[in-house]
Amino acid sequence: MSSKKSIHWFRQDLRLFDNPGLLSASRNGSVLPVYILDDKSAGEFRMGAASRWWLHYSLESLNRSLQDKLICLSGNPVSLIKQLLEQYEIDSVTWNRCYEPWQIARDKSIKSELEASGIEVLTFNASLLWEPWQVLKKDQTPYRVFTPYYRRGCLAQASPREPLSAPDSLQIIDARDDKNNISSLALLPDLVWPEKLEKYWVIGEEGAHNALAGFLDQGINDYKEGRNFPARNNVSRLSPHLHFGEISANQVWYAARARSDNENTAHFCTELGWREFAHSLLYFFPELPRKNLQERFNGFPWQENSEHLRLWQQGQTGYPIVDAGMRELWETGLMHNRVRMIVGSFLVKNLLLHWHHGERWFWDCLVDADLANNSAGWQWIAGCGADAAPYFRVFNPVTQGERFDAAGDYTLRYIPELKELPKKYLFCPWTAPDAVLKNAGVTLGEDYPLPVVDLKYSRERALEAFKSTRRESS
DNA sequence: TGAAATGTTGGGGCG
């Protein structure tokens, strides 16, 4: 082992196992582990409240794994790193690559600035199974449709890197002082809201591995079918762990494939493929978070209605499956994927509110908020993205509720005020006869809202609006 | 990774 000194700059790789940058640094000598909160470079894409809450605890967990010697700083990374370089006579800096446009631009400039002053910079892929520039069509342009991207693009590539072990010995440079601890980042807001999220999560590398193990033991068995039913435990809930890199996609990919090779594991791997696809889209279309991928949506007649937006955000639309999803988000920091599609369709199609509103709300509330996944997802549901849902696909929240939560177990978890209502009316309480409502102790408009819009009317209004975006009529 | 409208079929009730 050589005796170099390296900084490992932790970003979205908050783990010891399968961490190529950290492993490289540790093999070269001693390591100064740093996390830098860089809100200024992030600009309008700075982390939302739920993410910051998660990050706080994830850093605490990582810090415990690093003998309590993780340094946390806030500000301009290049000047902070340079100070440390001088103070501790560091030779080399390692980090694992991030793929958001502002991160790419920032890291590129930091790398050249450090290299110009004689510092070695080593960067690695720790987050993606295949990096965006590896997966291109024959004509060297990026895929815009998922299935060929995944089948002919990803699966035709060399297999992803097999997970690495944790550094077997970690000599950590102790750079602690009284100002560079986790609480100096002030990630926890004054609001008490995020604290209740705590009971739903075990944050950190160990929690991530336990979640994976539990899923591979139970939930994956009926994944392909069961993943559509939000009351069932057939989803992995790994997304926040993956976002912060408490576990890598490679670790998840190989663990799933080692467990069994059937339609359930294959489908689960396909979902990891969607994550790759979203990152590829963001890489090649850096305006993805703000601009419609399909420009013909630019003149779309979106409504402005802050009252409707508020009702949607607060889970008060009067459509129980929609409200359950929005309340799940507020209560737990996550929303089941099937329900994300339902609430997204409702916002964009039935309320005709711009997908940006949904994207921003999710960004602030989701513990798995991820620029690539969130932007790609909202563009998909709005129909303006890559491989998008056809414009005429409008989810019916009544039918969807009846089909995917027939017993009401999921919906009633978040809308307990409808507990006594016969199941027949659970997803359309406004159709229940007065006597039935009275018997269930429900007064619509008081205990539970009346529908914010009429389904039939709003569906037809959406079809009219979306029709105007069709190529042949424009 | 829809929904609704429209079309088709086939069984049963009934004169």
Add this chain to the structure above:
DNA sequence: ACGCCCCAACATTTC
């Protein structure tokens, strides 16, 4: 026995 109607149940088309 037969034709007619009704209407689920399913299939196809359209948005």
